[in-house]
Amino acid sequence: MRPIYLDNNATTRVDPEVVEAMLPFFTDQFGNPSSIHGFGASVGSAVKKARRQLQALIGAEFADEITFTSGGTESDNAAVLSALEAMPNRTEIVTSAVEHPAVLTLCAHLEKNRRVKMHRIPVDRQGRLDLDAYLAALTPHVAIVSIMWANNETGVIFPVARLAELAKEVGALFHTDAVQAVGKLPMDLKSTAIDMLSLSGHKLHGPKGIGALFVKRGVRFRSLIKGGHQERDRRAGTENTPGIVGLGKAAELALTVMDDATKRVTSLRDRLEQGILQRIPNTCVTGDPLERLPNTTNISFEHVEDDGIPILLSRLGIACSSGSACTSGSTGPSHVLSAMNMMHEAVRFSFARDNTEAEVDRVLEVMPAIVDRLRGSPVMSQAGEVPKAFNPV
Ligand SMILES: *Cc1c(COP(=O)(O)O)cnc(C)c1O
Secondary structure, eight states, X not given: OOOEEOBTTTOOOOOHHHHHXXXXXXXXXXXXXXXXXXXXXXXXXXXXXXXXXXXXXXXXXXXGGEEXXXXXXXHHHHHHHHHHHHOTTOOEEEEETTOOHHHHHHHHHHHHHSOOEEEEEOBOTTSOBOHHHHHHHOSTTEEEEEOOSBOTTTOBBOOHHHHHHHHHHTTOEEEEEOTTTBTTBOOOGGGSOOOEEEEEGGGXXXXXXXXXXXXXXXXXXXXXXXXXXXXXXXXXXXXXHHHHHHHHHHHHHHHHHHHHHHHHHHHHHHHHHHHHHHHSSSEEEOSOSSSBOTXXXXXXXXXXXXXXXXXXHHHTTEEOEESOGGGBTBOSSOHHHHHTTOOSEEEEEEOOTTOOHHHHHHHHHHHXXXXXXXXXXXXXXXXXXXXXXXXXX
């Protein structure tokens, strides 16, 4: 049986068309885009094209609002640090309790080492941002607000356009970690007050180690990486040209297929979710069921310990994750679920356009027995027998 990959919020398969677009940049098109000779020029125009492809995906007004980086983590770091440096009189950061570690760990570090005050805005049991706490934290001391567009563990979407307008009222910059949202949700940044946005190639069927930071024209920016004049002095270092071309192609594909992909992943996600809720008692969906990404479900299972479900599923060749892959290996519940006051084992299934109904049905076939086994009581559901391929722990 072919392995089943339902962990697309952790990373995605690189689209074959992306690979194809990248290949020449490892061979004939090896030039350095900064060179004045012909080897550089053609590569330079490929980088330009990729910038326009990203511009189109996120609805930026100008292509030069996009700077290529090494990924989501670097973009997040660059945005927050730039704001603090550009506005030395402001020493506070507003963020949420459920951000990716790329933002939370950085902010905690700044708080410890740099006399920066950090406001972690809480969320409710459905993972929705506490708007009163947000408004209370917004003062003229705030340099930057960094709040994610969509959460990687639950898929819950924050109203970032509105949050950005509120941040504007106190003169703070607004950054959003949109790594999970870009390519999944339609965007038109030019019609919002969002100043900066992070995205990452490998979350949208592009390669790993490449991403971008959108910085609205007119926003003061201080580069994180110092060195040469690449990326108009915003990100030093010879460009990762195969990665940039791959990210551009991934962006173009995402935009082309977005409507169909959204329908497809929504229907797969709902089929799995409803199937699990019907077949297995004491389960529920974690996070706002309406304002969330079309591809993500986070299901909580009462009376199931730790990583049991993902581990047993993985023995059957089915990949999903408990909480966030980025924090696996650490013990205890994820910071996102803790912030939501959810203490049960929760499993995240995240879909992409390359998943199928047959894969969902296979998961539904094996889940009841797995949960029964972990609950230690085979009578709790009408589950069938433990599947043949199932190896007891
Ligand atoms: C994956 C992810 C990141 C990190 O992106 P990398 O490109 O892996 O550095 C940041 N934020 C969110 C929400 C993510 O899901």
